[in-house]
Amino acid sequence: MARTEEKVRSLVSEDSEMRSAVETVLARSEDGEVKWVDVKGDLTSGQWGRLIERGVLVDGDSGFRLADESATRAALNGAGESATASASTTSSSSSTDPDEIEGTTWSIYDKAAALITVSLFAGYSWAPMRNLVGGTFDLLLSPLISTLPFFAVVMVLALATGLYSTLLQANLMNMDKMGAYQERMKDIQERRKDAKERGDDDALDAIQEEQMEAMGDQLGMFKEQFRPMVWIMFLTIPVFLWMYWAVGVGGNAEAHYTLESIVLPLVGERRWLDQAVGPIQVWIVWYFLCSMAFTQIIRKGLNIQTTPSAS
Known part of the structure; x- marks a missing residue:
């Protein structure tokens, strides 16, 4: 439980928008599982991929499931202040955010x-x-x-x-x-390779x-x-x-x-x-x-x- 809670806290501290992404996954999961098609209107493919990459979402029977739902909720409940603080940090270092490369x-x-x-x-x-x-x-x-x-x-x-x-x-x-862009592309390639090895079609699509x-x-x-x-x-x-x-x-x-x-x-x-x-x-x-x-x-x-x- 502690490990999953730490992962969620880390995601939220790195990007304040990940909090709403995790909350959406929690709300949309049915019988403990969620698919990309259930959340694609509210999550970006990058956010979905990061949840899989960090192990917050793991393989389920017909989609993905939260590795530890209670730990995920606990992390969100205790991450409010840290998320607010990280938002100002993120804005001050926006030059290294891969999403800002075209700016x-x-x-x-x-x-x-x-x-x-x-x-x-x-x-x-x-x-x-x-x-x-x-x-x-x-x-x-x-x-x-x-x-x-x-x-x-x-x-x-x-x-x-x-x-x-x-x-x-x-x-x-x-x-x-430029380094952030290269790191992003490298990360995508590694996750794509891992998803192919697992035969995870949903992750590959995302x-x-x-x-x-x-x-x-x-x-x-x-x-x-x-x-x-x-x-x-x-x-x-x-x-x-x-x-x-x-x-x-x-x-x-x-x-x-x-x-x-x-x-x-x-x-x-x-x-x-x-x-x-x-x-x-x-x-x-x-x-x-x-x-x-x-x-x-x-x-x-x-x-x-x-x-x-x-x-």
Whole structure:
């Protein structure tokens, strides 16, 4: 009895809405048993699945039955105050609730950055745009270019892009929310596997509905991941267009700087427009080598997590 009472108290403390869900199950159970069809209008599939998962509902003869009805009622009678307290806690930590995953919205600044970013892509194939962005960006870099060789300038740009990319990901992407989504999907898969092993068709139907609801969260996940990417591209595309402009990449393009050869690891001495790895040219290989190295150092040095981790 104590174990069941503890399970019910835990469910209610984690989610205040589970109290009404348990009360509905108690009210709808006939001869000690209840089926999904009896409560589907008042319970979500997620709530039904959690009751099964926690062992509050167990297999019956024709449906499910409460593992211990008296313990369940006792838990509800003693959980009123704790449920009220947990409601405020839940509201203050709503960012980690899987049901809130789709709540991320883009501000007008996010949308403006996305629009400008799409426009900047034209610079890769349209020379006037490339010359405009490259020439403007060159004015900002002129003090650096006058004191450092070109390969060192690219290293500085790689360091800068690695730094702001890491900071943007850390600050614009809600890792708790993404981790909660992953944890929810993992939990659904485990319960689905257990239900298949038991041959529990009612539980499988409920879990299937919950899984379909969770699939809708993928839009929220995409928005969560793409938002920092928009700002990263907004700041990084001008850097690439400047390198295109400076090195002379593209049809009928001319280099705006006299560049010396560079020695790449495992490749040897190459000119900036030579092919280094397959069709990939030396300038972009050098940039990515520097960027990846600096990004790893920045993440380790600042102890920044840029990938979600399910708890």
